[in-house]
Structures are given as C-alpha cells and as structure tokens.
Amino acid sequence: MLDMSMFRDHADVIRSDHDRRGIPHDSIDEVIRLDGEWRKSRYEADQLRKERNDAARGIAEAKKSGDEAAANAILSEVADIGAKIDELAAYSDECLLKRDSLRMGIPNILHEDVPVGEDDQKNTLHSLHGEKPEFGFEPRNHNDLIDMNGWVDQARGAKVAGSRFYFMQGDLARLEMALQQYGADFLMDRGYTLVQPPLMMNREAYEGVTDLSDFETVMYGIDPDKYYLIATSEHPLTAMRMDEIIEPSELPIKIVGVSPCFRREVGAHGLSDRGIWRVHQFTKVEQIVICKPDDSWDHHEELLGNAIGLWDSLGLHYRVVNICTGDMGTVAAKKYDLEAWLPGAGAYKEVVSCSNCTDYQANRLRMRYRTSEGNSAVHTLNSTAIATSRTLVAIMEQCQNEDGSVSVPEVLRPYLGKNALESL
Numbered sequence: 530m531l532d533m534s535m536f537r538d539h540a541d542v543i544r545s546d547h548d549r550r551g552i553p554h555d556s557i558d559e560v561i562r563l564d565g566e567w568r569k570s571r572y573e574a575d576q577l578r579k580e581r582n583d584a585a586r587g588i589a590e591a592k593k594s595g596d597e598a599a600a601n602a603i604l605s606e607v608a609d610i611g612a613k614i615d616e617l618a619a620y621s622d623e624c625l626l627k628r629d630s631l632r633m634g635i636p637n638i639l640h641e642d643v644p645v646g647e648d649d650q651k652n653t654l655h656s657l658h659g660e661k662p663e664f665g666f667e668p669r670n671h672n673d674l675i676d677m678n679g680w681v682d683q684a685r686g687a688k689v690a691g692s693r694f695y696f697m698q699g700d701l702a703r704l705e706m707a708l709q710q711y712g713a714d715f716l717m718d719r720g721y722t723l724v725q726p727p728l729m730m731n732r733e734a735y736e737g738v739t740d741l742s743d744f745e746t747v748m749y750g751i752d753p754d755k756y757y758l759i760a761t762s763e764h765p766l767t768a769m770r771m772d773e774i775i776e777p778s779e780l781p782i783k784i785v786g787v788s789p790c791f792r793r794e795v796g797a798h799g800l801s802d803r804g805i806w807r808v809h810q811f812t813k814v815e816q817i818v819i820c821k822p823d824d825s826w827d828h829h830e831e832l833l834g835n836a837i838g839l840w841d842s843l844g845l846h847y848r849v850v851n852i853c854t855g856d857m858g859t860v861a862a863k864k865y866d867l868e869a870w871l872p873g874a875g876a877y878k879e880v881v882s883c884s885n886c887t888d889y890q891a892n893r894l895r896m897r898y899r900t901s902e903g904n905s906a907v908h909t910l911n912s913t914a915i916a917t918s919r920t921l922v923a924i925m926e927q928c929q930n931e932d933g934s935v936s937v938p939e940v941l942r943p944y945l946g947k948n949a950l951e952s953l
Contacts, residue, residue: 530635536560536564537561537564556635560628560632570620573617578614581611587599591603637886644854654851657848659841668872668929669873669926670871675804704921707944707945712787715839726762729751729758730756731755734771737893747793766817767819772895780898781819781828782817782819784817806919808918811917814914816832816911822887840880844938846870848868851864861889862884862885866879867879874926881912888909
C-alpha cells in the first residue's frame with residue numbers, strides 16, 4: 530500500500546494517478562478525512578491525559594495542604610475524563626482501521642512510461658523476438674498434440690481432482706522436469722539463489738503481497754487452518770522478509786524460486802485455454818528481487834532481460850508488451866508481459882509477467898532496510914521465468930512436426946538424461 534505520507538503531503542500525485550487509471554478520487558478523500566479524524570482524536574485524548582495528570586498533581590497538593598474541599602472540587606471537574614479518553618481511543622482505533630483498510634485497496638503509483646488505455650488492447654509493443662514459425666501443413670493446437678501422443682490424461686485427472694486437473698506422463702513429463710531444472714540453472718548462473726518456498730501462506734502474509742479483495746477468488750483456501758495455497762511463488766518469496774529490517778549489505782536479494790502453484794481460474798475461457806494452458810495446478814520458476822529504491826528500475830530491466838535471454842535460448846517466437854493503465858492490477862507500478870505465439874490458436878498469449886512493485890508490498894509487509902537517516906521501505910520486484918505448462922504449450926505448438934511429434938529445443942536436450950531425445 531502507499532505510505533501514509535503520500536496522502537498527507539502528495540495527495541495530488543495519487544489523484545493524478547487515479548485520473549490516468551480512470552477511477553474516482555473518493556477513496557483518497559476518505560483516507561485523508563479518516564487520517565485527520567484519527568490524528569484529531571489522538572490529540573484530544575493526549576490533551577485530556579495532560580489535564581488528568583495536572584489534576585492529579587493539584588489534588589495531591591490540595592490534600593497535602595489539608596484543603597479537602599479544593600481536592601474534591603478538582604476531582605469533581607475531572608471525574609468523567611477517563612470515560613472521555615476511552616471514548617476517543619475507541620474512535621481513533623476505528624478511524625485507523627477504516628483508514629488502513631481503504632489504503633489497502635488504493636493502487637500503486639504508476640510509472641510515467643505506462644501507456645494509457647482502457648484494456649489489454651491498448652498494451653504497446655516493446656519488442657519482438659525470434660522468427661514466427663512457418664509450416665508446410667496445418668498446425669495443430671496443443672490439445673490435439675497431447676491427445677495424439679497420450680501425454681496428458683485429463684479425464685482421469687478430473688476423476689480424482691476435478692476439471693482442469695490432469696496427469697502429465699511420458700516424454701512430456703520428462704520435458705516439464707527439464708524446464709524446471711534448466712530455468713533454475715539459467716538464473717543461478719546469473720547470481721540468483723535457489724529457494725523452494727512453503728506452498729501455503731497465512732492471511733496476514735498474503736495481504737502483504739496482493740490485493741486479496743481482487744485475488745482471493747483465484748486462490749484455494751484451507752479450512753479450518755485459515756491458510757491459502759500459493760498462487761505463485763512470488764508471494765511467499767516476497768513475504769519471507771516481512772517485519773524485518775534488512776542490512777544494506779544484504780541488498781539486492783536475488784532469488785529464483787521453483788514451486789507448484791494453485792489457482793481456481795474461475796470464469797469462462799475459450800478453446801485455446803483448454804488442455805494444459807489454463808489449469809488449477811502448474812509449476813513455476815520465478816524471479817524475485819528485493820533492493821534499494823534507487824536501484825529498482827535497473828533491476829526491472831534486468832528481470833526482463835533474464836526472461837528474454839531464457840526464452841531466446843529456447844528458440845521460440847514471442848513479443849514483449851508494455852501493460853497499459855486499464856490492464857494493470859493494484860500492486861505493480863509497471864509491468865511487462867511476454868506473449869508467446871501459439872500457431873494452433875493463431876494468437877499471442879501471455880507466458881511471463883515482469884513487475885516492479887516499488888515500495889507497495891514492502892509497506893504492507895513492514896519490510897525495511899537500514900539507512901543513515903533511519904529505516905526505509907525496500908522495493909520488491911518479480912518476474913516469471915518459466916510457467917512450465919504454458920511453456921510446454923508454446924514448445925509443442927511452435928516446434929511441432931507434421932507427424933505430431935515435437936522437436937525438443939536444443940538447450941533442453943541435456944536435461945532429458947541418458948535417453949535424451951531430439952523430438953518427442
């Protein structure tokens with residue numbers, strides 16, 4: 530969430546950002562009003578405490594001098610001060626709770642380079658990579674390819690867990706594991722530390738990294754323990770340093786996380802979203818950076834560069850787009866998406882999201898670093914490296930052969946073990 534000083538000292542910046550997003554100012558104004566009420570009630574309570582303390586000294590002096598009448602008079606004047614203090618304290622607590630609840634829903638301040646637009650059709654092209662594959666035959670979509678080769682059993686997955694769960698098997702399962710190891714190795718070679726996160730988080734930690742009012746419907750809750758299965762390893766890896774003061778010498782913290790991810794993926798989806806494209810469980814290799822504020826925009830480009838380098842090495846065709854205001858969520862200040870070309874679907878579809886969240890998550894998580902002027906919020910960044918199911922779809926559709934086999938990207942072949950294959 531935005532630091533309270535932004536509302537007190539730079540409310541015009543937040544209002545201007547809301548104008549770019551096309552959303553009203555009501556919540557901003559209410560946060561400022563509640564903050565004023567909170568500060569006023571605290572001040573009035575402090576004045577009453579001072580008055581009560583002064584009265585206590587006056588009563589003591591009156592009794593010491595033997596003037597019981599004066600002591601009783603002072604006591605009568607301040608008899609209801611305690612109740613007034615309690616009333617003001619309750620009111621200030623209520624104002625604070627409402628103020629910060631509203632702040633949690635007010636989005637981050639967007640970077641000036643974010644294009645203005647009402648939806649994803651206004652995202653702008655950043656760069657184009659690789660050659661679009663051409664075929665001497667009608668390319669199949671990945672649903673046909675997995676059926677032809679028996680690589681995915683969706684019917685039995687649905688039988689044991691429900692729709693959009695599946696059994697992946699045979700050579701495609703081997704390739705999925707190869708992608709995990711290759712993606713982790715690629716980033717470890719660039720100085721990132723491998724971390725396997727817990728697959729569940731409590732509500733407090735989750736509220737620190739995302740807008741639960743927007744994201745909770747996507748997540749699986751676990752009752753009665755009140756945990757959530759993680760939707761991406763970004764969330765636990767960012768929250769792992771919550772409530773900590775980080776020494777400057779530790780920054781930047783660079784992590785590559787590998788984990789299963791779980792999402793409800795509610796709503797209707799098109800034909801190209803079937804198969805293993807939009808599923809409830811998938812594996813993800815994720816990049817995380819925690820850094821000083823002055824360095825975060827350089828790290829944002831670094832994360833994008835890592836994703837580009839990785840996807841270029843797979844020999845796949847894709848584009849990078851700069852996400853516009855209307856397609857941006859609450860948390861990121863700027864976001865790039867990599868969109869792979871899917872010949873079977875005849876469309877570019879998102880495979881990587883790369884975000885700079887500036888201090889938005891850090892403020893929620895109370896995650897700071899030590900400076901000579903005091904403690905200050907860090908900046909947090911995240912980017913997909915590989916979401917394995919979607920990467921497999923891109924490989925299957927772009928590297929397919931007329932007989933239904935799929936050529937394996939050269940960099941992945943060593944990861945297939947002693948029975949490495951050039952094609953599946």
